[in-house]
Structures are given as C-alpha cells and as structure tokens.
Amino acid sequence: MKKKYIVLLHIVFWVLLIINTSYNKFTLNLFSSYLSVPHDASLYIKYLLIETGYTLILACCFYCSYLFIAPQFFVFKNYIKAVLYIVCTIVFIIVLRYVLEYGFFLPVLGFDNYRGHEWPLTDFARNVILYYFPGYFIYGLIFFFVENWYKNSRRHQELQKEKLTTELAFLRSQVNPHFLFNAINDIYALTYQRSEQAPEALLKLSVMLRYMLRDGNEDFMPLNREAEYLENVIALQRISAKGVAYVNFIQEGYIGDQQIASLIFIAFVENAFKHGVLNDPDNPVEIYLHADNTGIIFYVSNKKNNSLKDTTGGIGLNNVRRRLQLTYADKHELVVKDQGGFYMVKLVLKLSQ
Incomplete structure (x- = not known):
C-alpha cells in the first residue's frame, strides 16, 4: 500500500x-x-x-x-x-x-x-x-x-517469487538452445543435400524461434499455442527425416486458451525423437493431448532405439520435474515408464478453476 x-x-x-x-x-x-x-x-x-x-x-x-x-x-x-x-x-x-x-x-x-x-x-x-x-x-x-x-x-515472499522467476527462466533457457542446436543441424543437412524441403524447414524453424524467443519467455501461454508449436516441431522432424518419421499427434477435447507453463511439453517430444525409433510404421511415436477446462493429459510413447547412443546428453527429466514442482506444485502428476523396449511419459496437470 x-x-x-x-x-x-x-x-x-x-x-x-x-x-x-x-x-x-x-x-x-x-x-x-x-x-x-x-x-x-x-x-x-x-x-x-x-x-x-x-x-x-x-x-x-x-x-x-x-x-x-x-x-x-x-x-x-x-x-x-x-x-x-x-x-x-x-x-x-x-x-x-x-x-x-x-x-x-x-x-x-x-x-x-x-x-x-x-x-x-x-x-x-x-x-x-x-x-x-x-x-x-x-x-x-x-x-x-x-x-x-x-x-x-x-x-521474504517477494524474494522467493523473484528466486522462483529466475530459476524458471534458467530452466526454460536450458530447453531452447538444445532444440535450436538440433534443428539447425537438420536444416544444414537438408541444405547440404540441396533438398527442396530446406526452405519449408527453415520457415518452420523461423516460426518456432519466434515463439521460443518471444512468446516462450512468458511464464504461461495458451494451450493452443503450445499445441501449434508441437505441430511445427513434428513437421520439422518429418522434413529432416525425409518423410520416414512416423509420428501420431492426437488432440482431443478442448484445446483452447487454457493457460499452461510455456515449453513444458517439448522436452518429452524432443527426447522421443532423439532416443526413439522413428522409421517403424508398426511402432510410431505416439503423442496424445487431451484437455478441458479442468485439466490436461499429455502422453508420449516411443520404441527405444538401443543402437543410438547420444553422448551429448539431453534435457533430462530432472529439468522438467523441477519446472513442474515450481509451477504446479501439488497440481500435477508425472509418470515415467521404461520397460519392454518402450519408453512412456504421462503428464497430468490440474488447472485452477
């Protein structure tokens, strides 16, 4: 006052x-x-x-x-x-x-x-x-x-809030450079091969960069914007894989203006692309998003690519878990299963009424 x-x-x-x-x-x-x-x-x-x-x-x-x-x-x-x-x-x-x-x-x-x-x-x-x-x-x-x-x-509350904001910004910054590095490598490969898909891939990357660098810095974004971002990520992945990336992205319920932590899903999708089998039509990468005004269910499943070893490491679930803990506290449930040659992640978020 x-x-x-x-x-x-x-x-x-x-x-x-x-x-x-x-x-x-x-x-x-x-x-x-x-x-x-x-x-x-x-x-x-x-x-x-x-x-x-x-x-x-x-x-x-x-x-x-x-x-x-x-x-x-x-x-x-x-x-x-x-x-x-x-x-x-x-x-x-x-x-x-x-x-x-x-x-x-x-x-x-x-x-x-x-x-x-x-x-x-x-x-x-x-x-x-x-x-x-x-x-x-x-x-x-x-x-x-x-x-x-x-x-x-x-x-004390203001200091805690400032600390929380700083930590969340740091965690988001860990997401962006990693995906950017992979996308640029993919586009470089397309350009080197003189692929006709290179301009489209570059356009997709441009749209995603705009979202990541401008809108993604916001704490929360509308769910439909996050879904659109994932669609662009999937499209870019298909382009870089020359059309042999089998990915099913299913959206159900009301995908609208529900506010959700920005860039919270990309880690799961990126890890599925990075460590999963993408060229098996019988076992495609399954991405499922269901939402209404009370909650969101996000599910990713992929067949593990045991022959692919990436020594550079990934974003990791610890990053995502920390963001969820800071942003949603007791309003989320994260289930991770690694068994039978498949990797599955299920995230349930409860939205405030």
Whole structure:
C-alpha cells in the first residue's frame, strides 16, 4: 500500500476516535464544568476540542513509541537510546498536557478538569505515567512489531517469487538452445543435400524461434499455442527425416486458451525423437493431448532405439520435474515408464478453476 494511503488511514482512525469519544461524553454530559451550560451545538464543539487535545496526547504516546522507541528495541537493539526516548516522551507529554490544561482548556474553553484545584507538575507526571503513557505506549510497540513482521514476510515472499522467476527462466533457457542446436543441424543437412524441403524447414524453424524467443519467455501461454508449436516441431522432424518419421499427434477435447507453463511439453517430444525409433510404421511415436477446462493429459510413447547412443546428453527429466514442482506444485502428476523396449511419459496437470 502506498505511503499516502497509510497516512490517510491513520488520520481517519484518530478523527473517528475523537468524534466517537466526544459524542459519547457529550451525550452523557460527563464534564462537570458544563453541567449548567445549555446542551447545544456550541457545547459539543467544546467537547470536540477537549477530546482532540486529550487524543493528541494519546497519539504522541503512540507515535513516539512506534516511530522512535520500538525501532531501538526491536531493530537496532540500542536499549540505552530506547530508554532515553522513553524519558523524553514522558517529559514531552507532561509538558503538553500542562499547556493544554492551563493554556487552552481553562482560559479559552472554560473547562476546569480539576475543579479549582491546580495540579503541580508532579501530579501531572504521576497521572501521565500511570494513565496516559502505558496503554498507547504498548499499542505503539505492538503496532511496530506487527507491521515489521508483515513487511519482512512480504519481503521474504517477494524474494522467493523473484528466486522462483529466475530459476524458471534458467530452466526454460536450458530447453531452447538444445532444440535450436538440433534443428539447425537438420536444416544444414537438408541444405547440404540441396533438398527442396530446406526452405519449408527453415520457415518452420523461423516460426518456432519466434515463439521460443518471444512468446516462450512468458511464464504461461495458451494451450493452443503450445499445441501449434508441437505441430511445427513434428513437421520439422518429418522434413529432416525425409518423410520416414512416423509420428501420431492426437488432440482431443478442448484445446483452447487454457493457460499452461510455456515449453513444458517439448522436452518429452524432443527426447522421443532423439532416443526413439522413428522409421517403424508398426511402432510410431505416439503423442496424445487431451484437455478441458479442468485439466490436461499429455502422453508420449516411443520404441527405444538401443543402437543410438547420444553422448551429448539431453534435457533430462530432472529439468522438467523441477519446472513442474515450481509451477504446479501439488497440481500435477508425472509418470515415467521404461520397460519392454518402450519408453512412456504421462503428464497430468490440474488447472485452477
């Protein structure tokens, strides 16, 4: 909240306190100095001015405690300075009350709080220390403690959010260069062979780069954009494999504007292409996407290519698992199976309603 709004809230609180207290005392006619005075609007103004003066004393107790004393206790641990501020606050309040009582209330408003008996400063000091100071002094300490705890909590949350954003950006950056490297190699091979498919492949790559470098940097993207991106990846793979890449991409349900973590599926698809058998029509790479407004199911299955050994390594499931943990926490389920010569990944995401 902006500082000016906080100040406004403080002002509103004290004004409401003054109005409420003065009105209650005016209604009950509690000031003996005004028992014979007509109960009218001019009398209420006097009540209002008197309560404003007494509330000013309370406010001084509160803000001296909140702004000066509490920080020395809780933040700087300077107890000597804190005690010095307490003494100065008490002295200031004693003088302020004395001036209000005998410099304004009695001569200007005709309000004699002591019924003709002038109090010495020692009595003022005892009354202030025992009555005025303790309550609002403690309120100031409590208010500072709660506010400081809230600010530290907010700061911690912001730091955690910033750390999360930075980590997610790093994880996404691990995805992009890896796929880019493979795609450029494929297009280079097509160009070297003077394939007629090279221009189309280059166009597909251009579309994907635009998405990866511009849109893919967003935390979330519409599901239909992610599906379109996967379609381009598959099309580029088929081109680079000279049409002998058998890939089935099935989309069911509502593939629309559901928000999903950007580039979250590409790791599974890329690993299937990289480590799977693509030229077997009886065992094609199966990619399945089903979605509605409540959740998404993404499934990839491929026959393992045991003869292909890639020493450069891949993106790895650890990267994807970490992104899912950071982005979806307990709203996802990831199942990985490696058995019978086949590799299968199933990801279930629960979307917020």
